[in-house]
Amino acid sequence: MDELLEPLIRGDRRALSRAITLIESTRPDHRERAIALLSALPDRQALRIGLSGTPGVGKSTFIEAFGTMLTERGLRVAVLAVDPSSTRSGGSILGDKTRMETLSRNPAAFIRPTPSNAQLGGVARRTREAIRLCEAAGFDVVLIETVGVGQSETLVAEMSDLFVLLLAPAGGDELQGVKRGIMEMADLILVNKADGVLLPTARRTVADYAGALRLLRKRPQDPDGFPKAVAVSAATGHGLESAWDDMTTLTDWRREHGHFDGNRAAQARHWFMAELRAGLLARLDEADAKARLGRLGDAVAAGEMAPGEAASRMLEDLSRRVD
Amino acid sequence: MDELLEPLIRGDRRALSRAITLIESTRPDHRERAIALLSALPDRQALRIGLSGTPGVGKSTFIEAFGTMLTERGLRVAVLAVDPSSTRSGGSILGDKTRMETLSRNPAAFIRPTPSNAQLGGVARRTREAIRLCEAAGFDVVLIETVGVGQSETLVAEMSDLFVLLLAPAGGDELQGVKRGIMEMADLILVNKADGVLLPTARRTVADYAGALRLLRKRPQDPDGFPKAVAVSAATGHGLESAWDDMTTLTDWRREHGHFDGNRAAQARHWFMAELRAGLLARLDEADAKARLGRLGDAVAAGEMAPGEAASRMLEDLSRRVD
Numbered sequence: 001m002d003e004l005l006e007p008l009i010r011g012d013r014r015a016l017s018r019a020i021t022l023i024e025s026t027r028p029d030h031r032e033r034a035i036a037l038l039s040a041l042p043d044r045q046a047l048r049i050g051l052s053g054t055p056g057v058g059k060s061t062f063i064e065a066f067g068t069m070l071t072e073r074g075l076r077v078a079v080l081a082v083d084p085s086s087t088r089s090g091g092s093i094l095g096d097k098t099r100m101e102t103l104s105r106n107p108a109a110f111i112r113p114t115p116s117n118a119q120l121g122g123v124a125r126r127t128r129e130a131i132r133l134c135e136a137a138g139f140d141v142v143l144i145e146t147v148g149v150g151q152s153e154t155l156v157a158e159m160s161d162l163f164v165l166l167l168a169p170a171g172g173d174e175l176q177g178v179k180r181g182i183m184e185m186a187d188l189i190l191v192n193k194a195d196g197v198l199l200p201t202a203r204r205t206v207a208d209y210a211g212a213l214r215l216l217r218k219r220p221q222d223p224d225g226f227p228k229a230v231a232v233s234a235a236t237g238h239g240l241e242s243a244w245d246d247m248t249t250l251t252d253w254r255r256e257h258g259h260f261d262g263n264r265a266a267q268a269r270h271w272f273m274a275e276l277r278a279g280l281l282a283r284l285d286e287a288d289a290k291a292r293l294g295r296l297g298d299a300v301a302a303g304e305m306a307p308g309e310a311a312s313r314m315l316e317d318l319s320r321r322v323d
Numbered sequence: 324m325d326e327l328l329e330p331l332i333r334g335d336r337r338a339l340s341r342a343i344t345l346i347e348s349t350r351p352d353h354r355e356r357a358i359a360l361l362s363a364l365p366d367r368q369a370l371r372i373g374l375s376g377t378p379g380v381g382k383s384t385f386i387e388a389f390g391t392m393l394t395e396r397g398l399r400v401a402v403l404a405v406d407p408s409s410t411r412s413g414g415s416i417l418g419d420k421t422r423m424e425t426l427s428r429n430p431a432a433f434i435r436p437t438p439s440n441a442q443l444g445g446v447a448r449r450t451r452e453a454i455r456l457c458e459a460a461g462f463d464v465v466l467i468e469t470v471g472v473g474q475s476e477t478l479v480a481e482m483s484d485l486f487v488l489l490l491a492p493a494g495g496d497e498l499q500g501v502k503r504g505i506m507e508m509a510d511l512i513l514v515n516k517a518d519g520v521l522l523p524t525a526r527r528t529v530a531d532y533a534g535a536l537r538l539l540r541k542r543p544q545d546p547d548g549f550p551k552a553v554a555v556s557a558a559t560g561h562g563l564e565s566a567w568d569d570m571t572t573l574t575d576w577r578r579e580h581g582h583f584d585g586n587r588a589a590q591a592r593h594w595f596m597a598e599l600r601a602g603l604l605a606r607l608d609e610a611d612a613k614a615r616l617g618r619l620g621d622a623v624a625a626g627e628m629a630p631g632e633a634a635s636r637m638l639e640d641l642s643r644r645v646d
Contacts, residue, residue: 307592
């Protein structure tokens with residue numbers, strides 16, 4: 001049994017941290033140990049909440065306030081960041097912890113930044129595995145935070161039970177800035193900064209988004225009134241408890257109607273296929289395959305062999321190599 | 324030697340048509356015959372021109388007029404359509420031929436619609452192979468026509484020596500409708516319908532696009548003045564000869580500077596890798612792989628196995644199966 005397993009299950013945050021570092025490693029022996037550890041985890045469930053918000057919307061302040069509120073209710077909260085852009089600059093370890101200073105010192109909370117030096121596909125696998133580690137460590141809520149960049153929102157939605165969009169108060173024109181596909185994934189739209197001078201704008205923005213959500217097809221897995229748009233203020237705390245109530249109402253309804261488990265099952269199938277495809281393609285990155293690929297690629301570029309014929313030969317070669 | 328080879332090389336259009344039907348087939352014995360036929364083709368080159376234009380821009384009329392003009396110059400012209408949307412409705416055989424009535428009756432021309440019942444990836448492979456068949460059959464120009472839908476323009480650009488964008492006269496605001504990525508691929512922008520009452524608008528549109536092209540980074544493989552925007556009228560024939568002169572000027576320059584062959588070599592490498600990846604992933608569609616996939620997928624959905632573990636087992640299984 002892995003030495004990390006017992007402290008991890010006890011909820012030890014250092015063990016959790018070390019386990020995540022283990023699953024982030026690409027070293028083959030680490031990978032083997034990670035797979036064994038993941039297979040030995042007990043079957044615990046947290047509520048997985050995907051949270052997306054563009055820079056400037058006050059996402060860190062929101063997570064601070066929302067996460068702290070949840071811990072005051074006796075819940076343990078883990079925050080995982082999925083920011084593919086930050087991987088280029090080598091991660092944002094300092095960034096994430098200083099952005100959420102109160103929460104990072106809270107013993108009932110755990111914050112983990114985006115793994116550094118990872119591709120989007122790699123971030124996806126590691127984040128899913130980190131979620132399972134957080135669940136095994138007894139966390140009740142796992143917030144998976146992402147910025148609105150490229151495909152990261154879809155990735156996060158595909159590993160979450162709930163997908164929450166945090167938006168800033170804005171004029172009607174700016175509604176268009178949120179892509180239809182993102183809106184369709186949202187279970188809850190929170191319009192932040194609903195305080196002070198921005199309160200009237202925030203209320204109008206909520207009405208605008210509520211209208212836009214009504215135009216989208218209602219999903220059969222949702223009760224009346226969902227997806228919904230509400231106003232919150234991370235600064236004053238206004239609306240946070242009510243937003244949490246909305247999340248639990250929606251989750252309870254989905255559990256009762258089988259949609260919660262159904263969604264997790266569909267997600268697990270999806271990730272199985274995604275890993276399988278990635279694994280197959282990874283064969284082309286192995287050293288001897290690469291050498292052969294280079295030679296065939298040169299022959300194709302020189303016009304000595306058709307692309308299709310070269311591909312057939314390489315595929316035969318890959319089959320023979322495993323004998 | 325394949326019985327189609329000799330008549331194909333002689334330029335027989337019925338043999339060409341049958342050869343394209345052969346490469347479009349997914350039957351394993353047909354596929355084997357197709358690969359052998361493709362490998363036996365002589366090394367002839369046509370100018371491959373990718374042509375994109377949204378519906379309503381007068382693309383068929385343009386191809387009729389432009390193609391006819393080329394045949395009058397003694398050139399043989401093949402037209403291949405890549406319209407992924409038409410594959411859903413089961414091809415557009417009647418459509419393409421009635422759209423280009425004069426050209427379809429011209430003995431120096433050959434028109435082939437999008438293969439029916441094909442995915443975008445499948446359309447790509449078949450179109451590339453059809454291009455090689457047209458070249459072997461002695462055609463001088465292969466027009467690869469596509470509609471501005473999804474990824475089809477990128478696909479077509481990746482198999483063309485020149486990429487031409489056919490646009491309608493429009494107000495400045497509508498310039499925005501052409502995505503920057505598409506503009507960056509264009510070697511030549513033709514503003515059609517530069518005749519009658521639309522002539523002033525067409526001229527203004529040309530100026531607008533010329534300005535937009537100047538803002539894009541000049542490509543090292545291009546001589547001064549390219550990429551360029553010019554006015555044409557498929558209805559009156561105005562500008563068609565001059566557009567062909569532009570195409571040959573650009574092509575000659577690229578040939579002299581090695582960019583023509585360099586581009587074809589890069590494209591061949593690209594398609595080799597694309598076919599290789601598709602071939603690897605196709606292993607998951609084989610009957611016994613599918614059965615095993617179904618069982619593992621069920622176990623993953625039921626929470627009995629982690630997605631990563633199931634993927635590892637399936638990958639091992641795929642390796643063993645080829646022994």
